[in-house]
Amino acid sequence: MAKTELETPTVLLVTDPPGLPCIPAQACVLELDRVIADTIACKVVHAPSEVGEHGDLPWIFTAIGFATLVADLAEYRDRISANAKVYAYVFDGFLSPKLVKIPRALRPFTSYRKLLSRVDEIFTPMRSLIAEQADLLGTKVSYMPIGVDTRLFGSDVPMKSRPIDVNGYGRQPPELSAELAQYHNIEKRGFFHHTNHMTIGALTDWVAHRAHFASLLRYSKIALAYAPEAYDPHNRFTCSFVGQRWYESMAAGCVIAGQRPSAPETSDLFDWPDALLELPDEAPEARAFLTDLASQSDHLQEIGSRNARETAERHDWRIRLREMFRKEDGIIERSYDV
Structure with a gap:
């Protein structure tokens, strides 16, 4: 299918501001963000003030680890509409050891768990940890291998x-x-x-x-x-x-x-x-x-x-995106060719 430019965004992509220094691992995350922005009709936001009236659109967060994702969710939580779908891809999908040590009855009251449970679906390449993490976080955690541009x-x-x-x-x-x-x-x-x-x-x-x-x-x-x-x-x-x-x-x-x-x-x-x-x-x-x-x-x-x-x-990232974001979620691809 030929590439089609869409003026109306169908998803919000949260990413770092251009020119911000980062570690090499974070560069892989930013590279995925670039592919997403080129593949999906996104409104790319670098700060909560840029969300505007689009808070009810589906959200995409990418993160090197859960700690970074938690920090991003805390920063944007007041801008995410109650009925908005939220998705996240976490490269190093290892949860904080502190959460595992907290008694099960107390975990839902931690800010870490509250913020992550707001995500409708978290994708991670650590397949062996999926079931345990879904139980710990109280949300859907799905296996999705890393890709490449x-x-x-x-x-x-x-x-x-x-x-x-x-x-x-x-x-x-x-x-x-x-x-x-x-x-x-x-x-x-x-x-x-x-x-x-x-x-x-x-x-x-x-x-x-x-x-x-x-x-x-x-x-x-x-x-x-x-x-x-x-x-x-x-x-x-x-x-x-x-x-x-x-x-x-x-x-x-x-x-x-x-x-x-x-x-x-x-x-x-x-x-x-x-x-x-x-x-x-x-x-x-x-x-x-x-x-x-x-x-x-x-x-x-x-x-x-x-x-x-x-x-x-x-294994191209564009193939992964088609697997992650289904049509019923209203996320429309700009291009289907890899």
């Missing part, structure tokens, strides 16, 4: 033209990072690019940051990706799940190597051949595996092309 990350750069042998962004064993840096960069046998995004401070331009990262992936042969339970230096994760990095790397046509998440949905999300290549636990053996793999251009091309194709057909 394939228009940004998609790539047709052939493997033979990709200078980065291995791209490591985010969490991976430091022993492997050191091994790859020594072999590829110090000994000048290739190119290993490592970014420890947990140490990056506030971004002053998240759009440029995400474009830079997408470009790095488009020119990388192999991308490292480790399950949350495999390497969690800050003890943040209470369950296994499939994070953002898998989708972004696959959309860019990279070959994914590391350790697959034990979450059962992993096999459903990536059910094609060689979608996730397991690396040996020991750093020298893992480096040897990656070095050999990086030399097989034709094999890499076959895997990378399949990864990009499957991701575009199944």
Whole structure:
């Protein structure tokens, strides 16, 4: 269906003001907001004063975690009409441990629970936590995997033209990072690019940051990706799940190597051949595996092309939006083409 511009908004999208510094993880949230605004006839609001007379429209909140969502709901609660539908997508769908410790009879009286229960449906990629969270929050919690903007990350750069042998962004064993840096960069046998995004401070331009990262992936042969339970230096994760990095790397046509998440949905999300290549636990053996793999251009091309194709057909954010926001809710898409 051709793109149709609609002058009348059908939904309110709450997002951060332009130019506001943010951490790298929040940039992923803002990227989703950009896709929503481009796909759905939205009135984008950056402050309660901008809501105007549209408070009775359906609302969409996006958040990196529940704490951020609670803060946003508290800020906008006086602007949300009593009969308005409210939806939220939470990337890191882990509830506050404090709520779990509060006796069941007292939870409904906490501001945390009151604010979150106002949301008609909360979407989160942590499938194993859905039932528990719905019980704790007293509202509908639904499983929805993370997606990716394939228009940004998609790539047709052939493997033979990709200078980065291995791209490591985010969490991976430091022993492997050191091994790859020594072999590829110090000994000048290739190119290993490592970014420890947990140490990056506030971004002053998240759009440029995400474009830079997408470009790095488009020119990388192999991308490292480790399950949350495999390497969690800050003890943040209470369950296994499939994070953002898998989708972004696959959309860019990279070959994914590391350790697959034990979450059962992993096999459903990536059910094609060689979608996730397991690396040996020991750093020298893992480096040897990656070095050999990086030399097989034709094999890499076959895997990378399949990864990009499957991701575009199944995991683009626009596909997720069609699944989340049904027509009966009055949320009209601008475009149905991915």
